[in-house]
Amino acid sequence: MLGTVAVVLFDGLAYGTLLFLISLGLSITLGLMNFINLAHGAFAMVGGYIAAVCMNRLGVPFLATLPLAFLGSALVGLLLETTLYRRLYQASHLDQVLFTIGLTFIMVASATYLFGPSQQPVRLPTFLIGQTTIFGLELGTYRLFLIACGASLIVGLGALLTRTRFGACIRAAVYNQRVAGALGIDVDRVFAATFALGSGLAGLGGALGIDVLGLDPTFPLKYLIYFLIVVAVGGAGTITGPLYAALLIGVADVGGKYYLPQTSGFIIYAVMILILVLRPGGLVRARGRA
Amino acid sequence: MSRVRIAEAAFWLGTLAAYFVFPEYLMLGSQIMITALFALSMDLILGYAGVVTLGHAAFFGVGAYCAGLLATHSLGAPLLGLLVAAAAAGVVGYLTSFLLVRGQDLTRLMMTLGVCMLLLETANHFSGITGGADGLQGMQMGKVLGLFAFDLYGRTAYLYALAVLFALFCLARRLTGSSFGLALRGIRENPRRMPAIGSPVARRLITVYTIAAMFAGVAGALLAQTTQFVALDVLGFNRSAEILIILILGGTGRLYGGLIGAVVFMVAQDHFSGVDPKYWQFWLGSLLVLIVLFARGGVLGGADRLLRTLRKK
Numbered sequence: 392m393l394g395t396v397a398v399v400l401f402d403g404l405a406y407g408t409l410l411f412l413i414s415l416g417l418s419i420t421l422g423l424m425n426f427i428n429l430a431h432g433a434f435a436m437v438g439g440y441i442a443a444v445c446m447n448r449l450g451v452p453f454l455a456t457l458p459l460a461f462l463g464s465a466l467v468g469l470l471l472e473t474t475l476y477r478r479l480y481q482a483s484h485l486d487q488v489l490f491t492i493g494l495t496f497i498m499v500a501s502a503t504y505l506f507g508p509s510q511q512p513v514r515l516p517t518f519l520i521g522q523t524t525i526f527g528l529e530l531g532t533y534r535l536f537l538i539a540c541g542a543s544l545i546v547g548l549g550a551l552l553t554r555t556r557f558g559a560c561i562r563a564a565v566y567n568q569r570v571a572g573a574l575g576i577d578v579d580r581v582f583a584a585t586f587a588l589g590s591g592l593a594g595l596g597g598a599l600g601i602d603v604l605g606l607d608p609t610f611p612l613k614y615l616i617y618f619l620i621v622v623a624v625g626g627a628g629t630i631t632g633p634l635y636a637a638l639l640i641g642v643a644d645v646g647g648k649y650y651l652p653q654t655s656g657f658i659i660y661a662v663m664i665l666i667l668v669l670r671p672g673g674l675v676r677a678r679g680r681a
Numbered sequence: 682m683s684r685v686r687i688a689e690a691a692f693w694l695g696t697l698a699a700y701f702v703f704p705e706y707l708m709l710g711s712q713i714m715i716t717a718l719f720a721l722s723m724d725l726i727l728g729y730a731g732v733v734t735l736g737h738a739a740f741f742g743v744g745a746y747c748a749g750l751l752a753t754h755s756l757g758a759p760l761l762g763l764l765v766a767a768a769a770a771g772v773v774g775y776l777t778s779f780l781l782v783r784g785q786d787l788t789r790l791m792m793t794l795g796v797c798m799l800l801l802e803t804a805n806h807f808s809g810i811t812g813g814a815d816g817l818q819g820m821q822m823g824k825v826l827g828l829f830a831f832d833l834y835g836r837t838a839y840l841y842a843l844a845v846l847f848a849l850f851c852l853a854r855r856l857t858g859s860s861f862g863l864a865l866r867g868i869r870e871n872p873r874r875m876p877a878i879g880s881p882v883a884r885r886l887i888t889v890y891t892i893a894a895m896f897a898g899v900a901g902a903l904l905a906q907t908t909q910f911v912a913l914d915v916l917g918f919n920r921s922a923e924i925l926i927i928l929i930l931g932g933t934g935r936l937y938g939g940l941i942g943a944v945v946f947m948v949a950q951d952h953f954s955g956v957d958p959k960y961w962q963f964w965l966g967s968l969l970v971l972i973v974l975f976a977r978g979g980v981l982g983g984a985d986r987l988l989r990t991l992r993k994k
Contacts, residue, residue, distance in 0.1 A: 421787065427786065427787060427790070475970075475974075478974065479973070482973070484733055484786040484787075485727070485733050485929075486973050486977070488733060488735075488790070488925075489925070489926070489929055489969050489972070489973050490969065490970055490973040490974070492922055492925075492926070492966075492969060493965075493966040493967065493968070493969025493970040493972075493973065494966065494970060495966070496962045496963065496965055496966025496969070497963055497966035497967060497970070498966075499962060499966075500960065500962040500963035500966065501963065504963075612918070616794060616798065616918070619787075619790070619791055619794070620791065620795075622787070623787055623788060623790075623791040627787070653806065654802075654806065656798075656801075656802030656805065656806070657799060657802050657803070657806075660795045660798050660799045660802070661799065663791065663795050664780065664792065664795045664796070664799070667780075667783075667784065667788055667791060667792060667795075668780060668783065671783045671784035671785075671788050672784070672788070
């Protein structure tokens with residue numbers, strides 16, 4: 392009994408790690424630029440397809456596709472940020488929602504046209520398949536790998552934000568754009584770089600998630616709600632908020648599906664509504680905000 | 682002013698004339714009326730009160746299932762169905778509006794979306810009652826007012842939907858023209874300043890959200906009654922997103938925007954999705970992006986600007 396609880400907890404954490412990787416960029420765009428980017432899931436899809444195409448058509452090994460997925464979707468993000476998104480930072484939230492829904496539709500239709508409507512297969516290296524026994528528990532090796540990836544990325548991102556000059560610029564721009572600009576920080580470039588970073592992470596998450604979340608052209612719409620929940624529940628503009636929220640949602644969703652399969656669909660939405668009723672601004676509030 | 686009146690009269694006479702001109706398209710016509718009513722209800726909260734929602738299908742679905750379930754339990758009188766649907770959707774709208782008045786745009790988006798998804802899961806879960814993924818079948822519709830039976834060509838459906846749309850449109854027009862409508866516009870323009878001049882923002886939002894929910898419930902009931910079928914997708918995210926798109930396409934905050942948007946959208950969808958549904962989504966997305974970048978205000982907003990430039994010359 393205790394064993395299954397641990398396994399469910401573990402699977403939930405692995406799932407939550409993926410959600411966190413993909414949602415972090417969304418949280419940053421929202422906190423930094425006050426931009427509601429419903430197309431964010433599409434960047435994850437781009438990463439997923441880059442990995443799938445490299446793997447299945449070009450024969451690149453799985454682990455080598457991950458950096459490609461990161462770079463590819465970061466590039467797509469950078470391109471779209473400088474050409475289109477930038478024009479809409481001052482626009483109303485409604486305009487942003489419509490624009491990004493439109494962009495999502497375009498990307499979904501393009502993916503269907505290019506790769507067909509079916510699920511993409513993934514070939515994991517043999518050492519990531521199967522189970523690993525730790526403390527007498529049978530744990531999925533790939534999920535361990537996911538958690539390890541997530542943990543090292545979180546540590547890396549934390550260091551990037553708190554220890555580097557670039558991180559200081561991002562934090563300054565989040566707290567107060569105008570003052571940051573007055574201090575000589577090129578806020579536009581910080582935005583573009585951050586957007587690219589967020590898109591890249593989403594792409595990486597999409598590539599890592601093919602085995603767990605699946606990958607087909609409806610991916611951005613299917614998981615959009617989960618990403619949004621993570622950000623809304625966690626609170627935008629922080630790293631810790633989406634992290635807690637993603638892990639919470641991951642465990643709640645997996646646990647719900649395992650223990651209450653009849654009502655699993657309810658749980659995630661009920662948890663979200665409950666948290667938003669209690670804390671309309673999310674679990675963790677960004678500093679420098681009312 | 683009189684020119685506006687003439688244009689309005691022409692619009693409604695046109696919808697009536699369509700009954701005689703396009704007898705083979707009456708089913709599509711009644712679908713357009715229903716979508717127009719749904720868009721109208723969206724306009725009340727989005728166009729007038731400025732609240733962005735991604736879960737308006739919740740009320741459409743509640744209305745559809747109400748009317749559908751009444752008709753499967755041999756209570757198929759159409760007007761009764763509309764009334765019960767409006768009441769049920771109104772209750773759901775009233776209860777969930779308290780979630781809405783907390784929080785800002787993103788929180789609102791998620792709240793409305795969450796409520797809609799909860800209802801969808803509920804409908805899916807109780808498949809014994811709702812038919813689940815197979816849809817609700819076996820509706821026995823009575824005659825409208827006990828006189829006009831629904832026919833295969835959609836003649837009754839068209840006139841019935843048109844009459845309901847017209848009645849509720851007149852109601853919405855009275856509502857938005859009143860001081861209540863003015864207060865809503867004030868909330869849209871500046872939600873911080875309205876309390877300062879003594880306007881109870883939360884109460885106004887709750888009221889208009891409830892009314893809009895009732896309108897949407899009636900639209901859903903109409904769809905169930907005229908097609909005699911209710912599928913789970915009445916509660917789907919796509920329906921909420923689509924109605925948002927339709928309203929934006931037509932133009933927000935002017936009542937006729939939703940109506941024009943529904944006509945343009947449904948006719949285009951009927952035409953293009955017949956060619957290939959995949960490309961339809963592509964063009965729809967492109968259209969949205971272009972509207973946001975270049976054509977704020979939609980069809981009617983564009984027409985306004987055109988008229989203004991013509992007048993200047």
